[in-house]
Amino acid sequence: MKLHEYQAKDIFGKSGIPIPNGQVVTAADQATKATQIINGPPWVVKAQVHAGGRGKGGGVKVVHYPYEVVTATESLLGKHLVTPQTGPEGVTVNQVLIEEGIEINREYYLSMIVDRSTACPTMIFSQAGGMEIEEVAAKSSELILKEHIDPAVGWMMHNARNLLYSQEPPPPFGALRALMSVMANVYKIFMTLDCTLVEINPLVLTKDRKVFALDAKVNIDDNALFRQKELLLLDDPREKDPLELMAEKYHLNYIRLDGNIGAMVNGAGLAMATMDVIKMAGAEPANFLDVGGGASEDMITKGVEIILKDRRVKAILVNIFGGILRCDVLARGVVAAAKKTRIRVPLIVRLEGTNVKEGREILRNSELKFLVARDLGEAADLVSKQVS
């Protein structure tokens, strides 16, 4: 689960990480009031969307007069913001954060993740702040420093020193304590809130050696939400694709993509591989859909309905390797879906595994028109015929 910048900054503020004064507004008339409370000029007006690359998409504006704060807010609210990380249709801006402008002397990058190779919480620090960290990693990886934290011991002061004194030049003496405190607090937030990412880019140093988190990114581990219930209140479903939201409700793993061949598969790996098969057949997958190991007939029906709601879909490939999910259950679900919604596109079905005979028979005896593929190769051929 992703948090908005203003939500993450709220957590930072409460945890002792300095943030600029700011206010979230959802209507332009609130902006005037905000300029009276928040120090300026300058002010920074920032679109609150989960997608990164907001600056490049015109979602961050620096302005110098109160009326500009209002017009900037007006221009952002309701706008479809297109960034390098959104699709071409962009995302709608529902909230805007208005902040005091901070005079920047130095910019750092600071983040915390769990490193997969060492299985340790790991802090990443760089003096190349304010830039895309992926670009820094690709061009000058020596500027990126990592500190693995022993989870049995926790955060130690020397972890911060290792990162800070490796900088050339090291941060000015007066700023060291403030930076060390930010690092310790980032670790604390990461561990107590079950984060998968805490990122501050940039973490800035002002001329008078004050430290501020100018941006904030916090992602929470979905698997830990059962013990982070208060964070659930921060979820913003407006950021999600409506079809993905609907799928979530039925415990289906659905991700909408740009192509026109729908796919329904059991298991994440096989679902990804099936998308690749579609691509190799000369078509583009319209979605990723993993119905899971223990899908019920009803879930299959819902899956077919969700795929069909995407009007771009020209054919559906059902690829099931029955294990725990039996082929007869799958077949019944598809037949039930056909009774509820007209299946307006060709249906290619490839069934294998548990109860495959029963499954095939159910499909054959239904009034459903479908194309049977005996194996994946044949399924690919049938997909390719649909698009040619």
Next chain:
Amino acid sequence: MSILVDESTRVVVQGITGREGAFHTEQMLEYGTVVAAGVTPGKGGREVEGVPVFNTINQAVEEEGVNVSCIFVPPPFAADAIIDSASAGLEVIVCITEGIPVLDMVKVASFLKNEKSVLIGPNCPGIISPGKTKVGIMPGPIHKPGPMAVISRSGTLTYEVVDQLTGIGLGQSTCIGIGGDPLIGTTFIDHLKRFKEDPETEGVVLIGEIGGTAEEEAADYIREEFNKPVIAFIAGQTAPPGRRMGHAGAIISGGQGKAEDKINALQAAGITVALNLGALGETVQEVMEKS
């Protein structure tokens, strides 16, 4: 031969009284696995499919001499179950559970560094040495004993591959699903080292997917130290960056974890990468015939 599990394996099922635990206990027994005990706290003294249930792992070890555990307990309690099994000295711990918080697995990984237990998973189908024993949830009948090892981050995709192998007459020594989570107990290299020493294993099929760098690390190891043919398949060439593709660990993030990079690394190490899943079985056959 085979690795990690065989006829001598005595399984304890943790969470045996749950729906999944009970169902797969029955399935494992049917396959011929010796399920010697089950554990569900508070339900000791009962039986599931004729298997005695204990309150603690220690009791199951003492009474039934179990040496391998298979975990079906719900995600909030799964890390506890893994550490419990490791403390009791079990040789192999297979964790089927999907959805364990990452920070719980950080704790588990840290604890296991000082233990001799081998953890398979979590979020995996388990391990099977065909004809001998199966510890997990994979459909038994698609497997057949033979010379091929399979190591995979996926479940059903592995069934697909195994089915193709069996279909062309290539049986398997041991098939391991290492799990789809970002933090897993053992990864490709850990098991490649074991297969290297297993005289019955003549070749390995490695099934990876997007996310992390485990395939790249395996490629390095294979180039430098592995002496048997390896055929690889990587799922997720069409997966968009930044999205979690079903598995918690299947995500391209920070420019890392792309299928393309993995395929390139494997090919650069001289490993045959099958690009067409439908023809994977044939690719394996060609490589094995040449070697």
